[in-house]
Amino acid sequence: MTQFSTDNSYHPDVCVLGGGIVGLSVAIGLQRNGLDVTVLDESDTALRASRGNFGLVWVQGKGDTLAEYANVSRLSAKLWPQLARRLLTTTGINVQLEQKGGLYLCLSEQELKARQLMLQKMQSNADGDYPFEVLDLQQLREFIPEAGPDVAGATLGPEDGHLNPLLLLRAMTECFLNKGGTINNRGKVTKVTPNQNGFTVFTKNDQYQTAKVVLAAGLGNKELAPQVGLSAPLSPNRGQVLICERVTPFLHYPTGHVRQTNEGTIQLGDSKEDVGFDTGTTTQVIAKIAKRASQMFPILKDIRLIRAWGALRIMTPDGYPLYQASTEHQGAYLVTCHSGVTLGALHEGPIADWIAQDHSELPLEAFNAKRFAL
Amino acid sequence: MQNALPFNRLETNTSEWVTVFIEDQAVKVRQGDSVAAAVLIAGLTPTRTTPMSSSGRAPYCLMGVCYECLLTIDGKENTQACMTLVHEGMKVNKQHQARQLGQSETFKDEQV
Numbered sequence: 001m002t003q004f005s006t007d008n009s010y011h012p013d014v015c016v017l018g019g020g021i022v023g024l025s026v027a028i029g030l031q032r033n034g035l036d037v038t039v040l041d042e043s044d045t046a047l048r049a050s051r052g053n054f055g056l057v058w059v060q061g062k063g064d065t066l067a068e069y070a071n072v073s074r075l076s077a078k079l080w081p082q083l084a085r086r087l088l089t090t091t092g093i094n095v096q097l098e099q100k101g102g103l104y105l106c107l108s109e110q111e112l113k114a115r116q117l118m119l120q121k122m123q124s125n126a127d128g129d130y131p132f133e134v135l136d137l138q139q140l141r142e143f144i145p146e147a148g149p150d151v152a153g154a155t156l157g158p159e160d161g162h163l164n165p166l167l168l169l170r171a172m173t174e175c176f177l178n179k180g181g182t183i184n185n186r187g188k189v190t191k192v193t194p195n196q197n198g199f200t201v202f203t204k205n206d207q208y209q210t211a212k213v214v215l216a217a218g219l220g221n222k223e224l225a226p227q228v229g230l231s232a233p234l235s236p237n238r239g240q241v242l243i244c245e246r247v248t249p250f251l252h253y254p255t256g257h258v259r260q261t262n263e264g265t266i267q268l269g270d271s272k273e274d275v276g277f278d279t280g281t282t283t284q285v286i287a288k289i290a291k292r293a294s295q296m297f298p299i300l301k302d303i304r305l306i307r308a309w310g311a312l313r314i315m316t317p318d319g320y321p322l323y324q325a326s327t328e329h330q331g332a333y334l335v336t337c338h339s340g341v342t343l344g345a346l347h348e349g350p351i352a353d354w355i356a357q358d359h360s361e362l363p364l365e366a367f368n369a370k371r372f373a374l
Numbered sequence: 375m376q377n378a379l380p381f382n383r384l385e386t387n388t389s390e391w392v393t394v395f396i397e398d399q400a401v402k403v404r405q406g407d408s409v410a411a412a413v414l415i416a417g418l419t420p421t422r423t424t425p426m427s428s429s430g431r432a433p434y435c436l437m438g439v440c441y442e443c444l445l446t447i448d449g450k451e452n453t454q455a456c457m458t459l460v461h462e463g464m465k466v467n468k469q470h471q472a473r474q475l476g477q478s479e480t481f482k483d484e485q486v
Contacts, residue, residue, distance in 0.1 A: 250475060
């Protein structure tokens with residue numbers, strides 16, 4: 001989708017730096033606001049968190065120490081059905097969104113109790129408006145009969161769900177292109193220079209003059225942000241994901257560690273490692289993930305493992321997103337988070353509206369990087 | 375079983391003949407053949423149906439990558455036929471849609 005012209009210079013209304021789920025969510029929301037948008041996507045050598053994630057649209061327990069984060073996560077979950085419908089209408093791609101609740105299984109009474117306390121606290125902080133249930137093993141088995149005897153219980157978040165993240169990425173890409181957007185996918189940004197008319201964005205071969213730039217480049221934002229007067233203290237956190245063979249559906253609800261896709265594939269995950277930019281896998285972690293999953297669901301113990309991969313989460317020091325407009329260089333925006341799938345509908349909706357209209361009803365100051373300044 | 379496909383055996387494998395049962399029909403193949411080769415030479419087609427649309431599939435890449443050759447081999451569902459060698463008396467059946475977990479013999483034994 002690379003456009004060529006003789007001077008290799010382009011003038012879109014907005015450049016979105018990053019062609020993953022976060023960048024594309026914002027980009028299609030900006031198009032909805034009538035803007036001409038170009039997405040600059042690094043290349044296939046990029047870290048590609050959007051190709052490695054688990055696919056949960058997850059609310060429960062998120063934002064236990066930041067009510068604003070709990071609120072935007074829930075808002076995004078509420079906005080998801082209409083975005084999924086829009087993607088289906090525009091592209092014909094069903095992203096397989098399902099939101100009938102999610103379960104977080106605990107393997108000890110202690111863990112279950114701690115989770116219950118955390119969710120109760122969140123509920124009281126939200127004046128009671130925070131739905132969840134605590135299930136013992138017997139109650140859990142009404143949802144998932146295959147839960148194993150080692151499971152103490154689970155917490156149920158009725159607003160949780162999941163979708164197919166690869167179909168989502170494809171649907172968003174097609175939606176963006178259908179609406180006249182341009183994606184440059186050899187577009188690793190080498191430099192952003194603020195100037196009188198906005199910004200000049202340089203890639204290896206092209207340059208873009210634009211009034212607004214949106215930094216949605218995942219871990220790449222760390223280097224880009226200071227160029228437009230922003231700060232993005234991000235670090236990678238590796239998660240390994242295991243893909244098992246397709247089996248007849250038995251898991252009708254996504255869980256924090258295991259989910260079954262619409263096609264029957266069993267996906268296992270939720271490891272967390274601080275290993276720099278290494279996207280590899282290790283047998284030790286694969287074994288640990290597999291063991292935990294088969295403790296939760298003994299039916300999995302002879303399932304075949306097809307493949308595994310590592311992907312890097314984009315983490316701020318407190319794990320919460322950064323949504324910030326540059327005061328030094330007006331027109332530059334930072335949008336970065338680790339939950340790009342869950343927050344996709346928020347990014348396509350209120351976040352894109354904020355960038356297009358320079359105004360938002362959301363309490364975005366809570367997501368300012370100033371919180372990390374000493 | 376009729377050889378409906380244009381596969382002919384080259385005389386490169388001269389090991390012993392063994393009998394396998396493909397959909398309950400005896401088929402003579404050479405020791406060292408893969409199950410994928412056996413079902414191709416036997417003309418079994420399709421060899422599986424897909425989990426989502428039930429459309430037919432048959433062995434394709436023959437090197438363990440594409441997962442199109444999944445069969446039920448000696449009662450074990452979703453087994454990659456191209457990665458499995460034949461043995462005397464082996465029972466090979468089509469893989470109908472997705473595997474049903476918890477149905478295999480090994481699993482039932484361990485459940486006790």
